Amino acid sequence: MTETKVNPTLSINAIRMLALDAVEQAKSGHAGMPMGMAPAAYVLWTEFLKHNPKDPRWPDRDRFVLSAGHGSMLLYSLLHLSGYPLELEDLKRFRQWGSKTPGHPEYEHDPFIGVETTTGPLGQGISTAVGMAMAERKLAAEFGAEIVDHHTYVIASDGDLMEGVSSEASSLAGHLRLGKLIVLYDDNDVSIDGSTELAFTEDRMLRYEAYGWQVIRGVNGEDLEAIRAALKAAQTDPRPSIISVRSIIGYGSPLAGNHKAHSDAMGAEKVAATRQTLGWNYAPFEIPQEVYDDYRQVIPKGQAAQAEWQARFEAFAKANPEAAAEFGRRQERRLPESLSKVWPGFNPGEKMATRAASGKVLEKIVPALPELIGGSADLTPSNNTRTSEMSDFTPANPSGRYVRYGVREHAMGAALNGMTLHGGLRPYGGTFFTFSDYMRPALRMAAIMGIPTVFVFTHDSIGVGEDGPTHQPIEHLMSLRAMPVLWTVRPADATETVAAWQLALERTDGPTALILTRQALPVLEGSSREGALKGGYVVADAQNPQAAIVATGSEVSLALEAQRLLSEQGLRVRVVSLPCWEVFEAQPAEYRESVLPKSLPTLSVEAGSPLGWERYADRSIGLTRFGASAPYPTVYQNLGFTAQRVVDELKALIGA
């Protein structure tokens, strides 16, 4: 694997100068990390990474994640130099509107240029990579190592290792013995504030030993042979590996080793001095042909590897046509036709929590949808996320379809994203809705990337009862609805819960959060899967209605009860269920107007922050305080969620 290079230094310096020149041209960005990690990245990309720049989507490619996303020019340089569809012109437009080279690497599935995941918020990349390595393990167990057998490589920074999410994810990776996960830790002693001595003096490598990782200490970041040896050792160890690469931030520049090298343009003088120090006799963005020749040796190598894989795949397909078709279907993220036949139905009059309904839906669809891989952050009995046929995903049982994430919501969120990005799986993970706060950065990453991760959030309101205010979501619904791309679905009963899962799974362009009750709810007479699939619909109308009550989730039952009481008083009120605002708002204006006519006085009822309900309602029953610990009927009663209150507010609204 170690070939003789014409001149590795020249190739390495090409990365350094591309980064420096791009930052200089953009007048912003981070060249320090690319300059320090260029040698390690060079060795990884040209000698170890299994990839074909001419087919960035090859399913069995190694994954590379630049967790230290601020050093994006490192990745862009590697992609360009190796022959991915990223041109010099793209590099020149670093950090400019509409370019393929934004400030931090951004995952785009179309066109996919080789950026495996969006990074920038520290800790997300390495934790997402854990999910990728999990997906590889799972799919290898399912389809065989002939078809799925690749590594996940990460470059991570001090900041990545300081973030709690990476601690959670690294502990999980060690627990799962993800031996094909290899992290190059840019151990450069510098963060934004200055030396890591200011805040980060723990023994990082000992910590990773504690997680059960192979730890390779003190690799000189300029010593290609040492880097090679470390990567080889990492590849052969059954544990995940972390290699401490002792690098020099801003290597070659007058600011080398200084925290001022971390970011921002250095100015013409220092750039010129760097050119001199590195012996780089080329203009900005001028790359000598021998550098391209060097990097692009990976193309024939990658093509050959892919061709071999293709041959193996064809043999596999011959022997296992169904499995091969299944592999292809899942790569394309197409749902099987058969799924449409298994959705369960529920009978009005039954009573069950929507989390329980969700569990029943999963019982039906898990057998029909082998790409589903579930899990929970140590709340399995509460989240109803594990079905009777699921076994745990463990080192001994890598084909298991249920992940025990431990009390690690944030790592779970990032790992779900990593599995989704990897392809071949549709992951979901559960926790209490209030703890969506713990994984919010990962949720946002799913939304930014537009990937269909499914988040199962149970215990969705003051209906949690005795556990009290820390466990009762208030602001969470609205704060998720405010997030672009994400769909937030809060079904009113078991029937709508089916629709919620259908929305989540049929979607491929963004994440979905399912918001489910702890407490039992009646299956409603008027509830409708079709209606819920439109985001909102009339669940119970009145002839020539005088007013409407719009609600979601558990409050739809309350609205219906109020409707009945109002009807007894001769008042004609429509009840609208609005489980998913985002989907409803995508309906044609006529449909929306037919459900919630602007002329109809409307009262909203939702056991959460009323902020934002002004969009649909003239008056709102909501919560502007935190909840309280007591049996849930008492909490509902005392915080004003009673049919009588709804009646009173509705009458006040219409002056009746």
Added chain:
Amino acid sequence: MTETKVNPTLSINAIRMLALDAVEQAKSGHAGMPMGMAPAAYVLWTEFLKHNPKDPRWPDRDRFVLSAGHGSMLLYSLLHLSGYPLELEDLKRFRQWGSKTPGHPEYEHDPFIGVETTTGPLGQGISTAVGMAMAERKLAAEFGAEIVDHHTYVIASDGDLMEGVSSEASSLAGHLRLGKLIVLYDDNDVSIDGSTELAFTEDRMLRYEAYGWQVIRGVNGEDLEAIRAALKAAQTDPRPSIISVRSIIGYGSPLAGNHKAHSDAMGAEKVAATRQTLGWNYAPFEIPQEVYDDYRQVIPKGQAAQAEWQARFEAFAKANPEAAAEFGRRQERRLPESLSKVWPGFNPGEKMATRAASGKVLEKIVPALPELIGGSADLTPSNNTRTSEMSDFTPANPSGRYVRYGVREHAMGAALNGMTLHGGLRPYGGTFFTFSDYMRPALRMAAIMGIPTVFVFTHDSIGVGEDGPTHQPIEHLMSLRAMPVLWTVRPADATETVAAWQLALERTDGPTALILTRQALPVLEGSSREGALKGGYVVADAQNPQAAIVATGSEVSLALEAQRLLSEQGLRVRVVSLPCWEVFEAQPAEYRESVLPKSLPTLSVEAGSPLGWERYADRSIGLTRFGASAPYPTVYQNLGFTAQRVVDELKALIGA
């Protein structure tokens, strides 16, 4: 310190049975942890903890934090048995509406019964305790060990140690060498899903060694002498200490050692069996007098300790009357009179980012307000949080007033809360606004507790520019506004930034988030500190206005520019700045109506999610997509934040 107990087993079993009986009565709750940790808690509370149940507010008391808040009955039992103002009747009302014994321990400053912080969301307690220990260190350096010299004790669970926030905080505690922080780790091999073997197989103790802690392994949770020895060793070591207490969840019950002992009522039969096993011959909530006698030995001991402290304090006050007065002022959280004289003024025409204005405010108030302790999560040069007179808070310089939190936003949030709760300090901490997501659970804890932690969030919108969508907040403003109690303040210029700090510091009943720009903004002609202190006001009016534009932060300048353009077209438009919705909404209705008359067609402009602006506006300019990487004027332009767009939308609104 080790006195002969009449019958420690009886005292210990009292905790176990109170927990079990209370859960049985409430039909919900968690008795497993209290039953396992009762012996360790007993030794800690009766022999080590320096406290006076008759004055729970004594400033030099040891702090005790039950990080595993679900085991709240452990804390309630200890408080009651030791003679805090918590009666048997309160215990009987466990988890009932309005009781002092909610499902998870809740901090209430009035009356304060000895619950030092709200816990329940795992990881928060231990991380908050780190802040308490920091406060102790800081105040001891300032006022001397005669006045401030106490420990912070924590009981933490497996779940606490799995959460990333505790990893961050523990790393920080090790870095800062917080030797008076002592954690009793309830190492019971069980979490909700089952054995910790399912998900948590890392070597926790080795991890804490890596953080630089003293690690005391394998202490038998039933061996009082071993617990004593461990606590003594912990007290004398200069490092923070963690003691692995090998306990048995649900000790004494038929479910002992089983994850089913974690929560929920066991049923009468198992409770009876437990009585038998433990030899507990008392009715539910019946406590033999000898148990009270045993626990309440701490009262005279505590009173004596406090009396000694009081004597020392009086001597100190005699020698240092000003320092003693200062100590008292800060305990009461009163701002000094002198503060009113130091607020800076700014001149219209100046141009500066509100983060820079915030830095200038801090330059003025830091000398006047010695209780201020600043910090940043490794973004000091960007957050403008460190003033010229601040030095770093380090083991060698414990009187330093600036904390280098590292890239640990979540631990920072929890530590800020811990310092606030401890008393004597007013902490603030900075990061980018987008990373408020990383600390959201801590933010929420501050809001639930109603404590005046100050969060400084800079880089508040697409104005971040080149760093791109991961670094550009969109949904964050609205998602914070949806949170009860929290104040979200987004000043329009330097003048309003003064008001923002004033609001944050004068407040004592809840946290404040300051939302500040990266980019420079003009100091406005019409901006007003008084107006901003009301949450909203008319920043520039027109005679007999036809419409209003309401905006916050950087978009107020844009609104004013649009107003000028509209005025050239003969249109009379008022511009309203609304930096703090919560404060504005607390103004009298007449004031609000005078600023934003219902009859006035209103357009809102804010570079964030428009959801919720329906409350004030008939039409909104906002963002329903994520941002983009480019120089910020380009991003503003391309995403529709131009004066011309505002003009067009306003004209469309009024049909002009």
